[in-house]
Amino acid sequence: MTQGSPVHEPYTEASQQHEANMLGMFIFLGTEIMLFGGLFAAIMVYRIEHREQLIEASKRLYLWIGTANTVILLTSSLLVALAVQASRAGSRRVGATLLVASACMGVGFLGLKGIEYAKEWQEGLLPLTGVRHAFSGPVQELFMGLYLAATGLHAVHLTIGIALMVGLSWRVGRGSLRLPQKALTVELCGLYWHLVDIIWIFLFPALYLVR
């Protein structure tokens, strides 16, 4: 898979280096899963404790924006998966284009998310200090807090992912990241992108589809 990639200290073989990089990346992704896991635990507890009010609060979210954003992220994952294949095959142009395209999808996601936040701001549904509040009850404010914390943290991760993709496509396009020797770099960044997508796959039903 990584034929020809140079072996650095402290490794002696390419396969060893490949496994170390993959293992390291997956453990890192594991820590990201745990990070969001705390939020999911909170969502679970409040869903048990305030089931009826939580359903009402969830119905106030913009389901169509959430669904559209899910489609965008799923599509971006497809593009990233194709970019990884292209970089393994050594096709620089295709790889760079696909990476930029997925970054654009990420920007599109953030744009829609921004519109959604703006609408909620106007309706008084964002539980921030100094913002007009118009909650129907305390639990709605609690739920919107969870919503804001979880989607906000996800947006931060997505922003990092976009930066990674843009930087990567620039290096691939210029040829400073040689392909296919360094395809592993694209692959590792791709893993991060997929994970951010997977987190959204769980956040979407946990926030938007509470019925």
Place this chain on the structure above:
Amino acid sequence: MTERHIPETDVEKVSYLRAGHSLRSWLLTTDHKRIAILYLYAVTFFFFIGGAAAALVRIELLTPGGDFLTNEGYNRTFTLHGVIMVWFFLIPSIPNTFGNFLIPLMIGARDLAFPRLNLLSWYIYLLGGTLTLYVLVAGGVDTGWTFYTPLSSMFANGNVVAATVAIFIAGFSSILTGLNFIVTIHTLRAPGMTWGRLPLFVWSHYATSLILVLATPILAITLALIAAERLFGIGIFDPSLGGDPLLYQHLFWFYSHPAVYIMVLPALGVVSELVAAAARKPVFGYWFVAFSSIAIAIIGFLVWGHHMFVSGQSMYASAVFSFLSLAVAVPSGIKVYNWTATLYKGHISLDPPFLFAMSFIGLFVFGGLTGLILAMLAIDVHVHDTYFVVAHFHYIMVGGTVSAFFGALHFWWPKITGREYIMVWGRLTAIFIFLGFNLTFFPQYLLGYLGMPRRYHIYDPSFQVLHVMSSLGASLLGVAYVLPFTYLFYSLRYGKPSPPNPWGVTGLEWTTPSPPPKQNFDQIPVVTTGPYDYPVEMEDRR
């Protein structure tokens, strides 16, 4: 023992210590051994800051009235003591210094899997530490190291946000170290270094790393939610919104109970090495000791609810947590029995590392047994939040981990620095630490059982005798902790150069020169024997 300065030896000239003299060569190093030294300086610094806070607490408690610190000042002092000691000393203490230094040497590797990540982890730690010092200068925090909501999120006046951010940052340092260790142990073992030939020190660090990686992110998100509530008003734990303060406690202890094992598992690994070295025998029941580390790491995740027996947690959940907490004692017990069996019929010499190991075992057993008492629901209701709890966890963390830290320092000092220290002083230190420790904390068991609550500085005058005893013991303990810095630093200049294997023990790290060269091994060794293949040929020992 001569008074003359011993100049640099030939071995030292080619060692990692002399591979570059500039400050830059230290601050930008990716050599795991140098990073270990950087960590050693940093954790020692925080140990003394935390120790100073402890000294203030003990001075305040000499008298029953609150006449040295204000109520608020006392709260801030013990919080600072807890925060610094837990996150900036105990958690990084053994893994980031000795683990960093020894794991590659023990498994026959040239470095950790991700050397630059290792350096980054040190800088992240320093960033978190600097922020903590800022909190200290800015006036401290008064929530206790546990940051319970809604106190921390709605009522506390201190620098809660800065403190949580500091710990959040330090957490990433832990995560990176844990990740690095796991990948290193999986991928960089020398040819022939099978899992059954790994030193037990490496096994226990593997278990520790699992906890670091799996638990720390939960702490990060929990503290981030507190900061979000204080900064932006996002009230996830706010009771007036229907938020659940017990949820905070669940999330906090999901990290913080396993964190206790982050602090003690490396110490258990150190003691396994020290005991085998002292007995000069293979460790009795190697696989049991190895897997008991893994078992502690796993079962340690299932017991956090015993911190919440009187918090309003469901009685049924409490019963389950109580049972599971009793179960975690089994692997700890296995270790103690196996160490004892290892010593049986051994050829023991009373070297300082052995004395520290013995001190560890005694204090660990005492702390562990009182842990069983606390795990029982009915008794915990009586002694919860009293000095009984304080004494219990200090027996494990200070009596256990700090003793093991000093044991490791005395055992591997010749390897790290290439010089031998004066043994008599090491023995004296071990004895002083043991006596001082017991004098400090044994009275606290009695205090707690009699009803002295923790975190109070104004107390019933009938408790004063025990409190004075405890403070006296703390002074002795303080002296004993400073003592090693005199004769260890003395050894750097005047100490006898150490042979590769001064103790005559097994382990790949002892096959390298003292101190080791930058590359650790000229050639990656091929391992053909088990980890404790005694007796060792003594010709190495001059």
Place this chain on the structure above:
Amino acid sequence: MARAQILQAILIWVLLLILLSLTVGASFLPLGRMNPVVSMGIALIKASLIFWFYMQLKKERGLVRLAALGAGAWLLILFLLVSSDVVTRGSF
């Protein structure tokens, strides 16, 4: 780029979109307390597809797979023991 691989990636994407419409559709059914089970179950299938095909876990060794699953298993511990308290609280 091999054609079969591209086709496979696109097929997975179509599957993911079908699953998405299923989960949105199911949220309008009166499932009651089964709602989270269904929606989280579908999310789990979607995540597995991405893990297995897009993240290429099918090509990696057992150890790397284990690392990917480990966090999930530990989250189960968290959810299980926290809910053991929340569900039975107040019923004494």
